[in-house]
Amino acid sequence: MALPVFLRSIEDSTFSTWLRESESPFVFYLVLLCHTFGLALLVGANGLLDLRLIGFLREIPVAPLKRLFRIMWVGFGINVVTGVLLIISYPTKALTNPVFYAKLAAIGFAVWVLTKLRDVFADPSATDADLLARGATLAKWSLGLWVAAITGGRLLAYTYRYILYPFNNN
Amino acid sequence: MNLPHLHLLLNHFPIIGTIIGLGLYLVSLVGKNDGFKRAALIIFAFMALISLPTFFSGAGAQAAIDGQAGVSRTLMTRHEGAAILALFFMEFTGAFSLVGLWQLHKLGAPAGWTVATVLILSLITVGLMTRVGTTGGDIRHPEISDSGSSPAESEGTFGSVLKAFEPAPLKMTRLMTVNKFWWAFMMDLHFIGLAMIIGALGFIDLRTLGFIKQVPLASLERLIPWGLTGVALNISTGVLAYIGMPGYYSHDIAFWLKIFALVLLGLNAAAFYLTDTFNSVQRVGAGQDASPVAKIMAASSLVLWFGVITLGRYIQFYQDTIPQK
16 A cells, blocks of 8 residues: 655655754754653643542642643643654654554543543632542543553554655655 | 772672661561661662662673673673562562651551561562672682682572572563563553652642642642652663663663662652651641742752653663773
């Protein structure tokens, strides 16, 4: 099966080549590093909130944790930008791997759950008991989906079929 | 300072340290002395940490003298196998010691099962560490062997029993890398551990620095076991990854700086826990500020953890940046 040509067009662009081939430690590796920082901020903060909503860490008051959302959105923003840059660096590698779409689906669902959680916290009259009652199920999904997203991301490094667009595929 | 030097410098600490720790522990059990017990548990935890660079520098020490006249690779391999086994027990001793310290703090005394587990594990660890020291000494010091024969052939009863349990390093290496999904699984756990560490310990640090002040600091104490579980997960998967590809990590400057940052994190945690700072943050209620000392420690922790992530990410880039010989 012929691979879509647009993959090669992206790959051959100056920007993609620079991202991929620059020998500076502050190009590809910095993007990868920021993607990991984004993961730490987003999943770290969301995971903490999830654990609290599921019923762990009962000593911690729930309502003030609303401010964790800011950290999560910053992490998410970083990872959208760096994620796109990573795809531009290796478009064929990412887009020909089914695991990539599974990862994307997991992230999509997880962020949708995140917006639902944000709505739960948007009610200023809600008590901690209300937040727990409304958020517990969402939190369980959130935790599972983030584990799936990280797992998908890790698998991408070991399950790809092509690293670059193959030469004999004109 | 090079890797053989680092190995020779560090290698006495886990051996002598665990023996001192065990001595204090035994005295604490016989004399029912809780202060000694706490000291012993702290020593075990710190020895588990310092054992990591000791073990990791072994490959560098080996590379430096491999091929020299009078240096037997068989003896080095035997030493490495002994070290892997001892390291596993050392890390478990350290982990259960932290459980004991947590129980000591929350319940006033470690639970009976923790006390017994640490006792058994530390006894085994001391035995195995003795073996590691002896087999290490045999590599460069034939003058300490009683018999005329070469040290590899002259296993005593103790040595030959232990040898049966010691893994062959090359087999371990192959076991870790033979299946890419096993490797991916370990790396997956390493990243989940990362999120746990930043989520739990990073949040404590941020609150200490003044973020979300409505949350009383004492209520965040329960996050410590979650953060330490992440640390345990990442030390386990990290050590197994090192065993799987020792040459990938052993001569890498980013890897070594990462390990150095981890030791600094251990010292930072010790400074926090062993001084009055730990007690002072317990009294920081909703809306209140932590002490400047606590804030400095929290900032150090935050910078160092993100430094650990950064250096980990750059291991691939800085491969083979330390000369082999």
